[in-house]
Amino acid sequence: MSSVVPAYGPDAPGRLAGLADVTASDAALRRFLHGLPGVDAVGLEARAAGLGTRSIKTTAKAYAIDLAISMIDLTTLEGSDTHGKVRALCAKGRRPDPTDPGTPHVAAICVYPDMVAVAREALGDGSGISVASVATAFPAGRVALPVKLADTADAVAAGADEIDMVIDRGAFLSGRYMEVFEEIRAVKQACARPGGGSAAHLKVIFENGELSTYDNIRRCSWLAMLAGADFIKTSTGKVAVNATPANTLLMLEAVRDFRDAVGVQVGVKPAGGIRTSKDAIKYLVMVNETLGDDWLSPDWFRFGASSLLNDLLMQRQKLSTGRYSGPDYVTVD
Amino acid sequence: MANEKFAYAPAPESRAVVDLAPSYGLFIDGEFAEAADGTVFKTVSPSSEEVLAEVARAGEADVDRAVKAARKAFQSWGALPGAERGKYLFRIARILQERSRELAVLESLDNGKPIRETRDVDLPLVAAHFFYYAGWADKLSYAGYGPDPRPLGVAGQVIPWNFPLLMLAWKIAPALAAGNTVVLKPAETTPLSALFFADVCRQAGLPRGVVNILTGYGDAGAALVAHPDVDKVAFTGSTGVGRAIARSVAGTRKKVTLELGGKAANIVFDDAPIDQAVEGIVNGIFFNQGHVCCAGSRLLVQESVQEEVLDALKRRMSTLRVGDPLDKNTDIGAINSAEQLARITSLAEAGEAEGAERWAPACELPSSGYWFAPTLFTGVTQAHRIAREEIFGPVLSVLTFRTPAEAVEKANNTPYGLSAGIWTEKGSRILSMANKLRAGVVWANTFNKFDPTSPFGGYKESGYGREGGRHGLEGYLAGAADPTSEHASEKESATNEGV
Amino acid sequence: MKVSEQSRLAVFKTYKLYVGGKFPRSESGRVYEVTDSKGGHWLANAPLSSRKDARDAVVAARKAVPGWSGATAYNRGQVLYRVAEMLEGRREQFTREVADAEGLSKSKAAAVVDAAVDRWVWYAGWTDKIAQVVGGANPVAGPFFNLSTPEPTGVVAVLAPQDSSLLGLVSVLAPVIATGNAAVVVAAERAPLPALSFGEVLATSDVPAGVVNILSGRTAELSAPLASHQDVNALDLTGAPAELAAELEASAADTLKRVRRPSPAAEDWTRDPGTSRLTAWLETKTVWHPIGV
Structure with a gap:
């Protein structure tokens, strides 16, 4: 493999075509x-737990906290969501800590499709924050394909x-793997921007809890990446x-192996x-x-989260002031 | 891989939890005392070469005094109801848990192993071992060694430097549970945790003389093993010393348990769970700097996946963090002694000289102390010294095989037989391989797992007897059907008359 | 009947070794005189085995290990039971040989032979039970299946007791092979004839060639190469006098053989044998496997 290309770049489809067989x-x-290769559940969990014992202190912690904030897809996915709620979330995403303008902004605001326009407007141009939308009849996905595609196209x-x-x-x-594969491909097509412009990036959600086994998660990772998933x-x-x-570790291993084998880099979002x-x-x-440095950026790793941001902000304040912060000192929207 | 963005800041565990005295005596009959001839030696931290303390060096007179103390204590300890002995051991287990951070830091200081391991592996296993055998003390007649199993008497125990406190637990817990008293000699490079254990015994109120600790060198160990009033000898260490001990007890009635060297094959088939196999290989050889008798020091990889496995292994080895044992992020600590470092270095050089290809990730080693980078050799054959001799360091020899039969043949082609690893997703193959491998512990799709309930010990020249589990009691009991027992129980009843 | 027996010239038996399922003479061509226990009355010449005979026996035993240790426990049990059947059928012969060897009355000798037959039955029943008695699951504190099972150690060199030419021999040999090991037995030095005849029982009992090898000769001469042999896994010193036993144990230390020392007091071969002679020749293998989906 001569070089690595991003999954959402122009060269990726050519690389994937190489695996058409x-x-x-x-x-x-x-x-x-x-x-x-199979996955041994106990070994995988032991490795993940082992990495969980790393002790990240001082400068490393400060770096990690800012990186984590910049990787957040700040999310609201409730039936009770309103324009006001989404606008507030956008404001929070742009300036997570009003007391410290040095705080990085989040990566994206993640909403239901009908709230995309609101978020888009609230963020304005040049915020550097993406609007992410769940689609395809999230979360169950139990509708006909044309409806899923329409849902996607509408959000785009x-x-x-x-x-x-x-x-x-x-x-x-x-x-029915082929059916899943074709559906991802179809949704990817639907991510094309009407009237030109770069296509929306596609994140493919597996619902690991329902896939039930680690072997399934590894297979699903490869299936999705072969079908053109960007994340x-x-x-x-x-x-x-x-x-x-x-x-998540298993999916990290999958994108690592996929890049080694195909030369296409794919992102991961827990x-x-x-x-x-x-x-x-x-x-x-x-x-x-x-994965190393290559994935340590919001372009390649995201956190889907809502309450995480405030905890990161409190830890950030603790690092800079030396005293423990409290929930009254971070904004709640 | 060069991780430059997310560099971990130092995360040192505090040394303040350990209160080190400038000097320590021998622990005999419940008291610390100087050696009879006043000799001392220094124990250093292998990661810095800093002198940690001065320790009394036991000689023959001290051995004799300790054995006498143990013999005297045996009269009442051996006669104590099992339930009471058990309660002492439960106390010890609990105190070890309470003091586990202190002991973990101490062990890392004196041994050089990373705090991550002493904290997460050694100390939890030490406490668990005492807790497990505590429960046996009043259930010995159900252990399968006869309706009225008796203790042997005085156990002379000699342990190595690689897991100082864990090996102490493996020796002392079953011995005391079965009603024996002990004289234990820790290794000369790691005497401190055994001396702190003496203090744990004090806190637990253990009767004097039940546990005696003699710090010193090989001469003290030899004198202990040879002492005529020792009824049981337990040794963990090199096969060479094991042979000498077996010779020394020949013709006596001493019962012997030997846990010696190994050269384990870790066998990776083409249908292995590769990511976990790589973790298992790394854990198999780099755990505790490879100072592990059951280390998976020979990687046997099926030729069809050799490249894939080696690439993944090298990538993984590049993430290993070598350095300060007290840093919580250190994966590989210091080599235990200058002597051991010299041995590893010379065997690695022999590997190169014999034509194997050497590889190690780029890693910066500290300037003082004893260090060796995690290393692997490819192109190794069974004829190479690095495939036959126990290196006891972070050095992996990689060999290949084509068929399961060839894997078995190569795996068993060694005088050792302590452990082996199998990596394959095929159940029937695991069971078939497990049957054919001549090793006392077989780890399938895992490696280097230990538990107080699980018997551990070798085949062939890796020694005999088992430690851990119900099996671990056998070496400390005189069973009714065993001719060696008749003598011991006679002696025991004779001592009981004195009570 | 009595007349014809007296008038007929008896056919003497040439006693031979039992090695690798065959009945060779000693490669050395040597024999020694075996007399009865009382008057020094000549009974037969027995092969005076050499070091090379011992070596050949070890080779035969090693060759037999994979098949015999790999046989099912049920199969081994049936083979051992077959040994009992064959011995039962030759009660009279062995009664005579034991009476001569040990100076026993015919009825006492018959009782010894009966006990020897019963001992084979006892051990035949053990083959498929010992693993359950001494092995088992270990409840480790983690998601692992963990099982300890006993396995044969390999080739066991056995110095048969000097004081009990048949029952003693059977009592030390049967547990060795019941557990799947192969044996090289050095028969009682002064009373080797029942042991050598016993080879004929084994040869007709479905015991695979090489599983049991029986040598006669000088215990001290034969035991030295066996104790130091690098392809012998274990050593039963039951028939060694104390001083020799100490020497042999020291020699066996070089290869870390499993050694069973002689009993300090004379052993009572009629008492319940227990399991210690079974477990002496077993290794414990512990297998771990993760439990996960």
């Missing part, structure tokens, strides 16, 4: 996915920079098991359940020791 038929795809048309789609877990679990994402945050250190700075730093340590 793997995705030529349902049988070929199955053979390929089932030929991937409203100005979404990033689309977080959900896969059809039912199809995956019943072994692979652990979960919707709407089921019992969301991102865990172990299932989502759901990451609430504390301590947790976030553990994930960054995993990225650091599994």
Whole structure:
């Protein structure tokens, strides 16, 4: 492999075309996915737990906290979301800590499709913050394909920079891999910007908690990357098991191996359940020791989170002032 | 990989939890005392060469005094109801848990191993071992060694420097649970944690003379093993010394347990869970700087995945952090002594001289102390010294195989037989390999796992007897059907008359 | 009947070694006189085995290890039971030989033979039980399946007791092979004939060639090369006098053999044998495997 190209760059489709034989038929795809090395659950979890014991102090902690803030997809995905709520979230994303303008802004504001336009407007131009939209009938995804595509196209048309789609877990679990593959491809097509301009980046959500086994998560990672995912994402945050250190580590290994094999770099987004700075730093340590510098940026790693931001801000204040902060000293919206 | 963005700041564990005295005596009959001839030696921190303390050096007279104290204490300890002995051991287990941070830091200081390991592996296992055997003390008649198993008497125990406190626990816990008293000699490069353990015994109110600690060199160990009033000898260490001990006890009625060297094969098949196998290989050889008798020092990798596994292994080795043992992020600490470093260095040089290809990740080693970078050799054959001799350091020899039969043949082609590893996702292959490997511990899809309930010990020249689990009691009990026991129980009843 | 027996010239038996399933003479061509226990009455010449015979026996034993240790415990049990059947069928012969060897009355000798038969039955039943008795699952504190099982140590050199030419021999040999080991047995020096005849029982009992090898000769001469042999895993010193036993144990230390020392007091071969002679020749293998989906 001559060089590495980003999954969302112009050269990626050409690289993927090189693996066309793997995705030529349902049988070929199955053979390929089932030929991937197995995952020993206990060993994987032990490695993730081991990395979790790293002690990140002082300068390293300051770096990690700012990096983590810059990687957040600040999220609100509630039935009760309103324009006001989304605007407030956008304001928070732009200036997370009003008392310290040196605080980095978040990576994206993540909302339902009908809130994309609101977020787009609230962020304005030049904020450097993306608008991410869940789509494809998030979180269950249990609608017909045309509806999913319309959902996606609508969000893109409203100005979404990033689309977080959900896969059809039912199809995956019943072994209809090609169906899942084709659906991701179709959604990727729907991410094209009407009237030109760069396409929305596609994050593919597996819902690891429903895939149930680590072998499935590894297979699903490869399937999604072969289908053109720009990011692979652990979960919707709407089921019992969301991102865990172990299932995220496994996906980090998958993007690492995919880049080695295909030359295409794909991002990773754990989502759901990451609430504390301590947790976030553990994930960054995993990225650091599994993937290294190349993934240590918001272009390649994101946290899907809402309450995490305030904890990071409190830790950040503690580092700069030397005293422990409290929830009254960070903004709540 | 060169990680430049996210550089971990130093995260040192505080030394303040350990209160080191300038000098320590021998622990005999419940009291610390100088050696009879007043000799002392210094113990240094292998990561800095700083002198930590001066320690009394036991000689023959001290051995004799300690054995006498243990013999005297045996009269009442051996006669104590098992439930009471058990309660002492439970106390010790709990105090060890309470003092585990202090002991972990001490162990890292004196041994050079990373705090991450002493904190997360050594100390939890030490306490667990005492807790486990505490429960056996009043259940010995259910252990399968006869309806009325008796203790042997005085146990002379000699332990190595690689897991000073853990090896102490493996020796002392079953001995005391079974009703024996002990004289234990820690290694000369790591005497401190055993002396702190003496203080734990004091806090637990253990009767005097039940545990005696003799710091010193090989001569003290030899004198202890040879002492005529020792009924049981337990040794962990090199096969060479193990042979000498086996010779020294020949013709006596001493019961012997030997846990000696190894040259374990860690066998990776092409259908292995590769990422976990790489972790297992790394843990197998770089855990505790490779100062592990059951280390997976020979990697046998199936030729079809050799390249993939080696690439992944090298990538992983590049992330290993070598340095200050007290830094919480250190993966590989210091080599225990200048002597051991010289041995590792010379064997690694022999590997190169014999034509194997040497590789180590770029890593900066501290300027003082004893250090050796994690190293692997490829192109190794069974004929190379680095494939046959125990290096006892962070050096992995990589060999290849084509078929399961070849893997078994190569794995077993060694006088050692302590441990082995198997990596494959195929269940029937695991069981078949496990049956054929001549090793006392077989780790399948894992490596270097230890537990107080799990018997540990070798085949062939890796020694005999088992430590851990129900099996670990056998070496400290005189069973009814065992001819060596008749003598011991006679002696025991004779001593009981004196009570 | 009595008349014809007296008038007929008896056919003497040439006693031979039992090695690798065959009945060779000593490669040295040497024999020694075996007399009865009382009057020095000549019974037969026995092969005076050499160091090379001992070496050949070890080679035969090693060759037999994979098959015998790999046989199912049920199969080994049936083979051992078959030994009992064959011995039962030759009660009279062994009663005569034991009576001659040990100076026993015919009825006492018959009782010894019966006990020897019963001992094979006892050990035949042990083959598929010992693993359950001494092995088992270990409840480790983690997500691991952990099982300890006993395995044969390999080749065991056995110095048969000097005081009990058949029951003693059987009592030390049967546990060695019940557990899947192969044996090289040095028969009682002064009373080797029951042991040598016993080779014929083994040869007709489905015991695979090489699993048991029986040598006669000088215990001290034969035991030295066995104790130092690098391809012998264990040494039963039951038949060694104390001084020799100490020397042999020291020699065995070089290869870290498993050694069972002689009992300080005379052993009572009629008492319940217990399990210590089984476990003496077993290694404990502990296998770990993660538990996960």
